[in-house]
Amino acid sequence: MSITSHMAHFGSALLDFVYPPHCPTCQAWQAPDDRLPLCRACTQSLQTTSPHRCPRCSAPIDALAVKGKSCPNCDHWQKILFTEALVLTDFVGVAADAIHHLKFAGCKQIGSFLGHQMGANPDLAQKLGGLDLLVPVPLHAARQRERGFNQAEEIAKGVGDVLGIPLDTGCVRRILPTRQQARLHVTERAANMAGAFIAPRAPRGTPSSIGLMDDVLTTGATMSACAAALRTKSSARIIALAVASPFRQVGDTLR
Numbered sequence: 001m002s003i004t005s006h007m008a009h010f011g012s013a014l015l016d017f018v019y020p021p022h023c024p025t026c027q028a029w030q031a032p033d034d035r036l037p038l039c040r041a042c043t044q045s046l047q048t049t050s051p052h053r054c055p056r057c058s059a060p061i062d063a064l065a066v067k068g069k070s071c072p073n074c075d076h077w078q079k080i081l082f083t084e085a086l087v088l089t090d091f092v093g094v095a096a097d098a099i100h101h102l103k104f105a106g107c108k109q110i111g112s113f114l115g116h117q118m119g120a121n122p123d124l125a126q127k128l129g130g131l132d133l134l135v136p137v138p139l140h141a142a143r144q145r146e147r148g149f150n151q152a153e154e155i156a157k158g159v160g161d162v163l164g165i166p167l168d169t170g171c172v173r174r175i176l177p178t179r180q181q182a183r184l185h186v187t188e189r190a191a192n193m194a195g196a197f198i199a200p201r202a203p204r205g206t207p208s209s210i211g212l213m214d215d216v217l218t219t220g221a222t223m224s225a226c227a228a229a230l231r232t233k234s235s236a237r238i239i240a241l242a243v244a245s246p247f248r249q250v251g252d253t254l255r
Protein backbone atom coordinates (compact mmCIF):
# COMPACT_ATOMS: atom_id res chain seq x y z
CA MET A 1 0.00 0.00 0.00
CA SER A 2 1.42 3.42 -0.97
CA ILE A 3 1.66 6.29 1.49
CA THR A 4 -1.18 8.14 -0.25
CA SER A 5 -3.53 5.14 -0.08
CA HIS A 6 -2.57 4.70 3.60
CA MET A 7 -3.51 8.32 4.15
CA ALA A 8 -6.78 7.94 2.24
CA HIS A 9 -7.58 4.88 4.35
CA PHE A 10 -6.73 6.79 7.54
CA GLY A 11 -8.85 9.74 6.35
CA SER A 12 -11.92 7.59 5.76
CA ALA A 13 -11.46 5.79 9.11
CA LEU A 14 -11.34 9.18 10.80
CA LEU A 15 -14.48 10.27 8.95
CA ASP A 16 -16.24 7.05 10.03
CA PHE A 17 -15.29 7.88 13.59
CA VAL A 18 -16.48 11.51 13.51
CA TYR A 19 -19.56 10.92 11.36
CA PRO A 20 -20.63 7.29 11.35
CA PRO A 21 -21.51 5.92 7.87
CA HIS A 22 -25.07 5.16 9.01
CA CYS A 23 -27.48 7.83 10.20
CA PRO A 24 -27.93 7.14 13.95
CA THR A 25 -31.69 7.80 13.86
CA CYS A 26 -32.88 6.00 10.67
CA GLN A 27 -29.80 3.82 9.92
CA ALA A 28 -29.65 5.03 6.28
CA TRP A 29 -26.15 4.78 4.77
CA GLN A 30 -24.56 8.15 4.07
CA ALA A 31 -22.06 8.65 1.25
CA PRO A 32 -18.69 9.94 2.57
CA ASP A 33 -19.12 13.34 0.87
CA ASP A 34 -22.59 13.73 2.27
CA ARG A 35 -22.00 12.94 5.92
CA LEU A 36 -23.64 14.92 8.68
CA PRO A 37 -24.42 13.83 12.26
CA LEU A 38 -27.93 12.98 10.93
CA CYS A 39 -28.89 12.22 7.31
CA ARG A 40 -30.60 14.87 5.18
CA ALA A 41 -34.09 13.36 5.52
CA CYS A 42 -33.83 13.19 9.31
CA THR A 43 -32.41 16.72 9.47
CA GLN A 44 -35.32 17.94 7.37
CA SER A 45 -37.84 16.30 9.72
CA LEU A 46 -36.45 18.33 12.64
CA GLN A 47 -37.81 21.43 10.92
CA THR A 48 -41.39 20.16 10.98
CA THR A 49 -43.63 20.43 14.00
CA SER A 50 -47.26 20.04 15.11
CA PRO A 51 -49.63 22.60 13.60
CA HIS A 52 -50.73 23.70 17.09
CA ARG A 53 -48.32 25.02 19.70
CA CYS A 54 -49.02 26.59 23.08
CA PRO A 55 -48.18 30.31 22.80
CA ARG A 56 -46.69 30.28 26.31
CA CYS A 57 -44.69 27.05 26.59
CA SER A 58 -44.42 26.13 22.88
CA ALA A 59 -45.50 22.53 23.57
CA PRO A 60 -47.17 20.78 20.65
CA ILE A 61 -50.79 20.53 21.83
CA ASP A 62 -54.04 19.24 20.37
CA ALA A 63 -56.48 21.63 18.68
CA LEU A 64 -58.94 21.42 21.60
CA ALA A 65 -56.39 22.84 23.99
CA VAL A 66 -55.72 25.76 21.62
CA LYS A 67 -59.47 26.46 21.40
CA GLY A 68 -59.93 26.44 25.16
CA LYS A 69 -56.77 28.54 25.54
CA SER A 70 -55.73 26.05 28.16
CA CYS A 71 -52.52 24.12 27.82
CA PRO A 72 -52.20 20.90 29.78
CA ASN A 73 -48.44 21.41 29.84
CA CYS A 74 -48.06 24.83 31.44
CA ASP A 75 -51.40 25.29 33.24
CA HIS A 76 -49.70 24.16 36.43
CA TRP A 77 -46.83 26.65 36.17
CA GLN A 78 -47.15 28.55 39.43
CA LYS A 79 -44.63 31.28 38.89
CA ILE A 80 -43.55 32.38 35.47
CA LEU A 81 -39.85 32.76 35.99
CA PHE A 82 -39.27 32.86 32.26
CA THR A 83 -41.39 35.03 30.00
CA GLU A 84 -41.68 32.57 27.14
CA ALA A 85 -40.51 29.15 26.02
CA LEU A 86 -39.32 28.43 22.48
CA VAL A 87 -38.97 24.91 21.14
CA LEU A 88 -37.83 23.66 17.71
CA THR A 89 -39.92 20.51 17.37
CA ASP A 90 -41.96 17.69 18.96
CA PHE A 91 -40.24 15.20 21.23
CA VAL A 92 -41.00 12.17 19.04
CA GLY A 93 -39.32 10.26 16.20
CA VAL A 94 -36.07 11.71 14.93
CA ALA A 95 -35.80 14.46 17.56
CA ALA A 96 -36.32 12.00 20.44
CA ASP A 97 -33.86 9.50 18.91
CA ALA A 98 -31.26 12.18 18.22
CA ILE A 99 -31.47 13.50 21.81
CA HIS A 100 -31.21 9.94 23.11
CA HIS A 101 -28.05 9.37 21.04
CA LEU A 102 -26.63 12.68 22.25
CA LYS A 103 -27.23 11.96 25.93
CA PHE A 104 -26.81 8.22 26.25
CA ALA A 105 -24.59 7.09 23.36
CA GLY A 106 -21.97 9.84 23.63
CA CYS A 107 -22.73 11.32 20.17
CA LYS A 108 -21.50 14.76 21.27
CA GLN A 109 -21.49 16.26 17.76
CA ILE A 110 -25.29 15.82 17.55
CA GLY A 111 -25.54 18.57 20.21
CA SER A 112 -24.12 21.48 18.23
CA PHE A 113 -25.83 20.07 15.12
CA LEU A 114 -29.25 20.35 16.84
CA GLY A 115 -28.29 23.86 17.95
CA HIS A 116 -27.45 24.74 14.35
CA GLN A 117 -30.89 23.47 13.31
CA MET A 118 -32.51 25.77 15.89
CA GLY A 119 -30.50 28.76 14.69
CA ALA A 120 -31.34 27.95 11.06
CA ASN A 121 -35.11 27.83 11.72
CA PRO A 122 -36.47 31.16 10.42
CA ASP A 123 -39.18 31.55 13.12
CA LEU A 124 -36.79 30.81 15.95
CA ALA A 125 -33.92 32.81 14.47
CA GLN A 126 -36.13 35.89 14.40
CA LYS A 127 -37.04 35.51 18.07
CA LEU A 128 -33.62 34.40 19.28
CA GLY A 129 -31.58 36.90 17.27
CA GLY A 130 -32.12 39.66 19.84
CA LEU A 131 -30.90 37.64 22.84
CA ASP A 132 -27.81 38.98 24.64
CA LEU A 133 -26.63 35.73 26.23
CA LEU A 134 -27.16 31.96 26.21
CA VAL A 135 -26.95 30.05 29.49
CA PRO A 136 -27.04 26.25 29.24
CA VAL A 137 -28.84 24.43 32.10
CA PRO A 138 -25.87 22.86 33.92
CA LEU A 139 -25.47 19.21 34.83
CA HIS A 140 -24.30 18.17 38.29
CA ALA A 141 -20.49 17.76 38.24
CA ALA A 142 -20.75 13.98 38.79
CA ARG A 143 -23.20 13.55 35.87
CA GLN A 144 -21.03 15.71 33.61
CA ARG A 145 -17.93 13.66 34.47
CA GLU A 146 -19.81 10.46 33.68
CA ARG A 147 -21.13 11.80 30.32
CA GLY A 148 -17.98 13.74 29.42
CA PHE A 149 -19.94 16.82 28.33
CA ASN A 150 -23.12 18.77 29.00
CA GLN A 151 -25.60 18.22 26.16
CA ALA A 152 -27.35 21.58 26.82
CA GLU A 153 -23.99 23.37 26.43
CA GLU A 154 -23.28 21.58 23.13
CA ILE A 155 -26.71 22.62 21.79
CA ALA A 156 -26.21 26.21 23.01
CA LYS A 157 -22.82 26.33 21.21
CA GLY A 158 -24.61 25.48 17.95
CA VAL A 159 -27.29 28.15 18.46
CA GLY A 160 -24.67 30.73 19.48
CA ASP A 161 -22.55 29.86 16.47
CA VAL A 162 -25.34 30.51 13.96
CA LEU A 163 -26.79 33.60 15.61
CA GLY A 164 -23.62 35.14 17.09
CA ILE A 165 -24.84 35.01 20.72
CA PRO A 166 -22.20 34.51 23.47
CA LEU A 167 -22.43 31.70 26.03
CA ASP A 168 -21.97 31.87 29.79
CA THR A 169 -21.47 28.49 31.45
CA GLY A 170 -20.38 29.72 34.87
CA CYS A 171 -23.26 31.84 36.17
CA VAL A 172 -25.43 28.90 37.35
CA ARG A 173 -24.31 25.68 38.98
CA ARG A 174 -26.21 22.51 39.77
CA ILE A 175 -25.44 21.63 43.38
CA LEU A 176 -27.79 18.65 43.90
CA PRO A 177 -27.46 15.34 42.07
CA THR A 178 -31.20 15.20 41.28
CA ARG A 179 -33.03 12.03 40.27
CA GLN A 180 -33.94 11.52 36.59
CA GLN A 181 -36.97 13.76 35.97
CA ALA A 182 -38.41 11.39 33.35
CA ARG A 183 -39.56 8.91 36.01
CA LEU A 184 -41.37 11.47 38.16
CA HIS A 185 -44.88 12.94 38.24
CA VAL A 186 -45.25 16.70 37.66
CA THR A 187 -45.52 17.57 41.39
CA GLU A 188 -42.56 15.36 42.23
CA ARG A 189 -40.51 17.02 39.47
CA ALA A 190 -40.79 20.48 41.07
CA ALA A 191 -39.92 19.08 44.52
CA ASN A 192 -37.02 17.13 43.01
CA MET A 193 -35.59 20.32 41.49
CA ALA A 194 -36.10 22.66 44.49
CA GLY A 195 -32.75 24.17 45.47
CA ALA A 196 -30.93 22.19 42.78
CA PHE A 197 -29.24 25.28 41.32
CA ILE A 198 -27.31 28.27 42.66
CA ALA A 199 -25.91 31.34 40.88
CA PRO A 200 -22.30 31.84 42.01
CA ARG A 201 -22.01 35.13 40.11
CA ALA A 202 -23.97 37.50 37.85
CA PRO A 203 -24.24 36.59 34.13
CA ARG A 204 -21.47 38.11 32.00
CA GLY A 205 -22.00 41.52 30.41
CA THR A 206 -25.17 42.50 32.36
CA PRO A 207 -27.51 41.12 29.67
CA SER A 208 -31.08 42.40 29.34
CA SER A 209 -32.26 39.10 27.80
CA ILE A 210 -31.05 35.55 28.41
CA GLY A 211 -31.88 32.31 26.58
CA LEU A 212 -31.83 29.45 29.09
CA MET A 213 -31.00 26.35 27.06
CA ASP A 214 -31.95 22.72 27.71
CA ASP A 215 -32.36 19.68 25.48
CA VAL A 216 -36.01 18.88 26.29
CA LEU A 217 -38.71 21.05 27.88
CA THR A 218 -41.20 18.79 29.62
CA THR A 219 -43.04 20.31 32.58
CA GLY A 220 -40.70 23.28 32.97
CA ALA A 221 -39.61 22.21 36.49
CA THR A 222 -35.89 22.16 35.65
CA MET A 223 -36.06 25.45 33.73
CA SER A 224 -38.01 27.11 36.59
CA ALA A 225 -35.51 26.03 39.23
CA CYS A 226 -32.59 27.18 37.07
CA ALA A 227 -34.30 30.49 36.20
CA ALA A 228 -34.99 31.07 39.92
CA ALA A 229 -31.26 30.78 40.63
CA LEU A 230 -30.42 33.16 37.74
CA ARG A 231 -33.00 35.63 39.09
CA THR A 232 -30.99 36.04 42.30
CA LYS A 233 -28.19 37.68 40.27
CA SER A 234 -29.94 39.17 37.23
CA SER A 235 -33.14 40.99 36.33
CA ALA A 236 -32.79 40.04 32.64
CA ARG A 237 -35.78 38.72 30.70
CA ILE A 238 -35.36 34.94 30.60
CA ILE A 239 -36.61 32.83 27.69
CA ALA A 240 -36.56 29.04 28.00
CA LEU A 241 -35.13 27.29 24.92
CA ALA A 242 -35.21 23.61 24.07
CA VAL A 243 -34.84 21.39 21.03
CA ALA A 244 -38.06 19.49 21.70
CA SER A 245 -41.16 19.24 23.84
CA PRO A 246 -43.57 16.28 24.17
CA PHE A 247 -47.05 16.43 22.62
CA ARG A 248 -49.86 17.27 25.08
CA GLN A 249 -53.54 16.41 24.91
CA VAL A 250 -56.39 17.82 26.98
CA GLY A 251 -56.65 15.73 30.15
CA ASP A 252 -53.07 14.48 29.91
CA THR A 253 -51.63 13.27 33.17
CA LEU A 254 -48.29 14.97 33.15
CA ARG A 255 -45.20 12.93 33.57
Ligand SMILES: [Zn+2]
Pocket residue numbers: 023024025026027028038039040041042043
Ligand atom coordinates in the same frame (compact mmCIF):
# COMPACT_ATOMS: atom_id res chain seq x y z
ZN1 LIG B 1 -31.62 9.49 8.99
Ligand SMILES: [Zn+2]
Pocket residue numbers: 054055056057058059071072073074075
Ligand atom coordinates in the same frame (compact mmCIF):
# COMPACT_ATOMS: atom_id res chain seq x y z
ZN1 LIG C 1 -48.36 25.59 27.44
